[in-house]
Amino acid sequence: MSDAPARLAEVRLAIARAEADALRPAGSVTLVAVSKTFGPEAIEPVLAAGQRVFGENRVQEAQGKWPDLKAAYPDVELHLIGPLQSNKAKEAVALFDVIHTVDRPSVAQALAKEIARQGRAPRLLVQVNTGEEAQKAGVAPQEADAFIAACRDDYGLAIDGLMCIPPFEQSPGPHFALLAKIAARNGLSLLSMGMSSDFETAIEVGATHVRVGSAIFGTR
Numbered sequence: 001m002s003d004a005p006a007r008l009a010e011v012r013l014a015i016a017r018a019e020a021d022a023l024r025p026a027g028s029v030t031l032v033a034v035s036k037t038f039g040p041e042a043i044e045p046v047l048a049a050g051q052r053v054f055g056e057n058r059v060q061e062a063q064g065k066w067p068d069l070k071a072a073y074p075d076v077e078l079h080l081i082g083p084l085q086s087n088k089a090k091e092a093v094a095l096f097d098v099i100h101t102v103d104r105p106s107v108a109q110a111l112a113k114e115i116a117r118q119g120r121a122p123r124l125l126v127q128v129n130t131g132e133e134a135q136k137a138g139v140a141p142q143e144a145d146a147f148i149a150a151c152r153d154d155y156g157l158a159i160d161g162l163m164c165i166p167p168f169e170q171s172p173g174p175h176f177a178l179l180a181k182i183a184a185r186n187g188l189s190l191l192s193m194g195m196s197s198d199f200e201t202a203i204e205v206g207a208t209h210v211r212v213g214s215a216i217f218g219t220r
């Protein structure tokens with residue numbers, strides 16, 4: 001027996017409460033259920049419980065498990081939330097509906113090429129390294145405006161929003177607020193921010209997509 005459906009219901013309830021507390025419309029936040037490291041047997045009960053939006057952080061892992069699940073549940077929406085290498089752009093464009101981690105010119109260029117070649121256009125978000133951590137992916141906050149403009153003007157990519165992963169040891173609120181500010185001044189409507197431990201804070205600050213893994217699937 002899987003505990004995931006019950007935990008999924010709790011997360012959905014918490015999202016609805018946070019939407020109401022922030023005076024935001026019910027249903028304005030999309031729950032991305034992060035299924036990385038979990039196999040089809042763990043994902044199946046969550047699909048059966050009605051969840052259709054899922055996040056994976058590795059292209060290759062997602063390629064291994066999602067084609068069969070997508071055949072069984074054709075309305076699944078798959079989000080890439082982990083770092084993307086240009087040499088995986090082809091597979092990423094073929095499999096994912098939303099890519100949250102556009103963060104450098106080589107990746108933008110590879111995505112533009114594959115989108116044109118495959119005639120398939122995933123929605124794209126730019127990852128911003130709000131904490132300016134050396135080991136973390138994402139464009140620096142002060143380089144975000146120029147990179148977003150380059151995606152549009154140099155590569156012809158439609159960018160719909162921004163994503164961030166705040167530093168583990170810091171309070172996330174200011175990072176979410178910074179991401180919202182950069183999105184607002186660039187006219188971007190999607191904000192992917194908030195994970196199991198902080199999605200309610202993210203919703204307060206305007207998240208449109210929260211990426212929740214362990215609170216649904218259990219510890220990895």
Ligand SMILES: *Cc1c(COP(=O)(O)O)cnc(C)c1O
Pocket residue numbers: 034036057081082165195196197211212213214215
């Ligand atoms: C794993 C992961 C998540 C989910 O983290 P939890 O703490 O398990 O909710 C969210 N975003 C990204 C980018 C991740 O890699």
